[in-house]
Every structure is written in structure tokens, then in C-alpha cells.
Amino acid sequence: MAEATTTQKAVVATGTGEDFGSHIVIADVAAPAGSPADGFVRVKVAAAALNPVDWKMVKYNFLVAVENQVLGCDVAGTVVALGAGVDELAVGDEVFGFQSIDIANGTFQDVLDIPAYLLLKRPAHLSATEAATLPVALYTAVFGIFRDQPGAGASHAFERDAAGGAPFLVWGGSSSVGQVVIQLAAAAGFHVIAVASAKQHSYLRELGAAVTVDYHDDDVDAQIRAAAEAAGAPLRYAFDTVSVATTLRSAKLLDASADAPGFVTTITDVPEEAVANVSVIHTLMANIHADGDKKAFMLDARKKIAAWVAELPVKSNPVTVIGTTWDAVPAGLERQHAGVSCTKLVIDRAEA
Template sequence: MAPVNKAVFITEPKAYPLKVESTPYPTAGDGEIVIKVAAAAFNPVDWFIQIMGKDLFDWLQYPFVGGNDMAGTVVEVGPNASKFKIGDRVLGLAGGFEARFGAFQHYATLNIKTVTPIPADLDFTEAAVVPLGLATAACALYQKDFLALDPPSLSPKPNGKTLLIWAGASSVGTNAIQLAVASGYEVYTTSSPKNFDYCKQLGAARVFDYHSPTITEDLIEAFKGKTCAGGVVVHRGSDKIVFEVVRKSEGDKFVACASPPGDIPEGIQAKMVFAGTLRDNEVGSLIFDKFLPEALSQKKYRCLPKPLIVGHGLEHVQAAFDQGKAGGVSAQKLVVTL
């Protein structure tokens, strides 16, 4: 007899509040596993889906179960997923927008292309903050039609190139800094002054105040004599500055954006990143199979931003959405335990 499953539903477009209801126990298809979710983390897309509904994604099906980031224990292994076994502790990125993939439920299906085993001493709450930020950063840095950087290594050697990452204390920025440093790049990033030390601990060589009225000029000056590897934009609206810095620097002229880019100046290429695309190319395996498991076990990759636990149980998911919408969470990521 299958375990009883419950999930958090958005019952119709823009419905408030969320509802906790029974839902079918998910199945593990080809290349999939089912996990008992122990912790789920939150991203802006989660509450934007509730606020905007089909105005954001017109193809959403309701009732909708969301959530991209999760960690837990494997309870079922589907065909061609034998690299995992029942009882394994894992973190994973949701496989899509079907109800069975959503993180905000007790049991969820995961596509093994974006699942990584985690060490016994890594808490599920810490592991859950990683998947979407990591996948977005990896797509930006390594996909051939994006920045196409050198792959990450546990023993990186400097390659003489400098990457600009805007918003280094964000979830995507946190992962992008760590990955770029593991790939041998010098990283320049931006944050508020209170997060300068945080960004430097991640490996950034220099951190600039993104509120400074002279930030554009400061970055252009900093890149003089450097070979630019391109740029990564996390927050909407900051792309204009990154475009200008990359355009006026020697080196690559590509900027990867985590939100839709604005007007792209002549001489610059820019595109928006979609995290799930790494399942369809070599980057998924590069990160989730070849790099991350060993990096986590050797403590060479940090699960950050730190989890900020909102509560225990599915009934706390709406509170997490509300807290996320209200803003003010810095260098932390909201998490609910289950």
C-alpha cells in the first residue's frame, strides 16, 4: 500500500491562500526516483507564480504544486535509475511543472539528471538551498551557447581570466562565485557592504557596493588590464551596468542573465538562462554527477546561502511565500522542513 501523500496547492490562478490537501503518491518513471522530502527551499519564482499565475507562465495547469528545491531520502527507484538506491540521502532540482515533481509535498519525483547524493553529516535543510541556484549558475557558466567556461575542478588552476558576477550574495550569485572559482577564474562581484565578507569567503577576489553612484566607473576601472570572461546578471535591472562594463573590457562579450535582459547594446551578446536546460546537455552530468558529490564530501563546496527555517510542515509554505514577497531576506534562503 502506497504511503499517504499531501501537497500544497495553488488551486486556481492567483489563488490565496495556498491549500494543503491529499494528493496521489507519485510514481518513478524511466530515469526517475521518488524521495520522501525532508526540506524544501523557496525561490522568487514560487511566490511570483502565486501572484501572477498565467500572466507569468501561460501554460501552467491547475491545481498546481510548486517548489524547485528539495532534499530528502530515496524511497523508490525507477527503471534506469539504479545509481541510486532506497535509503540514499539526496538533494535534487524539480523535474518540471507537473504535480508529481513539486517540492512542496511529502513525496516527490525527481529526474536523476539533477540529483546528487549528499554526505551523512550534511543536514537536509542546508542541502535543500542548493539545487536551483546551482543549476541556474551552471547553465550560465558552462553551456556552450552561454559563457562556455572551463569546467570546475576540485584542484583548480588560475587561467588568467576575470568574471563579473552581479549580486554575489544572492542564491544564483553564491553558486556562480563558487563554481567560477572552482573553474580557475578570478571573480569580481557586487553586493551590499554587509555581504562583502560573505562574498569573499565564497572566493570572490574583489567585491563592489552595487548601491555606489560610481559603480559602473569603478568596475570599468577594475577591469583595466584584465581579460574579461563575460558577465552574469542575477537581478533584473542591473544588466545595463554589466553590459557597459563587459563592452568596455578586453575579452569575451557575453552576459548570461537570470531574468529577461533589457536592451542589449551593440557588440554584446546576452541571453536568459533556464535552469532545467542542463538536463538536456552535458552540463547536468558535469555538475550533479562529476563535480558536486565529491565536492560536497570533501567540503570543497558550501551549501549557501544559509537556510532560514520558516517552520515545520506544509502549512508553513504560505508563510514562507509571504516572507519572501515582503523582502528583507539577505544572504539567506527560506526553508520549510517536513
């Protein structure tokens, strides 16, 4: 007689469409059974955080690889089983990390298997809910600054204080990704100019921003230019977390020439309009499991990322717990879509 499959509650996408909320439901899915695949780690979820991509993939019909795909990327939890070849983690370890979207088996469920290289041990300064806010933002920031954006002819050094005080514009500094970009760029020695609502400025300075500018002001561009001038070096680097329009605006603010080009990282879309001597670089955390280059970078950078998180230490996004069961996720995704400010919406399963 076949063994009965154990099921668990999960947040799944039943289809895609503009009305994304009508395609996101709570359903019973098969819980993982047997040994995890080689290189994978089975994690019991303590907390999972919501990201824009969770509703975007449903709304814009991308990367939903299977019917009834379980949604969710960010996670913190406990290792409950190991696949063959995993030697850096052990059963019982408290970990945090993210599920690569191309694996199509997300974190909004109680137990799931995740590649070991996408998990780090959770450092003592972060609770599970705090740690769950970080992985997507952390890796997007690391890839965007240290892997994808060239500095003066080479990648920015992934080293403390290597940038020598060069100005670095972070447009969208209070977003989830922006908060981590500020921390890492400041640690790397950049003079960070962060653009966000005034109500978040004191917090962003605590994270390491040298200067904060309110994007609601009439003279935003003049404030940014003045801040760069005060830093004493041309503004050649920017990281935009908001939109095509703000990526283009950031590009136009750079002090770039043929001999000293500028670089803007975007994590949304590349503008159609080009700006002389400025390269716009699109950083994308998707498909990391399938992309050999991204995977190789992660395997190489993992130890350093873990060290920076523990030693800086990297602060989590401020946490907003929206519930203790998966039932709270659909409304949470509507709330994320409507707009959040300087916070991450989190499900706290440990409190259920």
C-alpha cells in the same frame, strides 16, 4: 473494491494571479503509490527550500500545467523506492536535487517521484536543510557559466583554475544563485567581482569573491572598472541575477570589442536595448525534463557537479528555517517576494 488512495498534505496553486498568495493553499493530494515510473526515484522529503519561481509561476501565470499543481522545486530527502533503470541510487540513500517544473508535481509535499538525473547523493558536509538550499542555484550557476555562456570562442572550461584569473562580474552576488556563481567561477579560475550590499561582503569573500562592491555606492561603475583593471585583463564576462536593469548595466560595463566580444548571463529577462559587441544570454532551468539538450547536458555533467560540490566543497546558502510543516510555506513565499538577503527560506520536515 478499489483500494483507498492515501493522501498527504501539500502546498498547491489553485489558480494564478497578481494576488498570488490567495491562490496558494494547503490541500490533501494523492500520495504516490505503486512503483515509480521508469527513471524516477521516490523521495521522502526531509527539507524543501523556497525559490522566487514558486510564487512567480502563480503570480505571472506560467508553467502551472495542471489544476492544483503542487509547488516547490528544491529538496533533500531519502530514497524510498526506485523506478526501473535507476542504477546510480539505492533505497536508503540521502539525496538532494530539484523537481523539473514541467513535471508539475513539486517538492512541497512529504513524498514525491523525481527523475533520477536531477538527484545527487548528499555529501557529508551538507545537512538536509543546507543541501535543500542548493539545487536550483547550483544547476542555474553551472548551466549559466559552463553550458550557456561562451568564453573565448568556446564554452568556459568546466575545470579547476582554467580561466587564468580573467575578471568575472557577478551582479547580485548575495542572492541564492549569486552565492553559487561566485563559488564556481572562483574555482574555475576567474577573478570574481561581486556586487552586493556591504553587510554581505565579508561572507562573499569567504565564498571566493576577489573584490566586493556595494551597489548602493555612487561610484559602483568606477569601482568595478578599477577592480577589472587591477586584475590585469579586460572585463568580458558577467552573470546577473537581479533584473533587466542590472543586466543592461553589467553589459555596459564590459570591455568588449568586435575582436573580443563580451557576454552577460541573465536569469531574469533580456533587456531590449542592445550593447555593441555584447551578447546577453538567458539561462533558464525550467523545462529541463522536456528539453533533450538540457537533459543531455545534465546526464553528462552530473558526476562532475557532484565532485565539485563535495570537493570544493560548495557551501550551502545560509539557512533560515521557517517551519517544520507545509503550513509555513504560503507566508514564506510572501516573505521571499518581499525580499530576502543572503539566505534561503527552508521547511525542515525532519524536525516535525
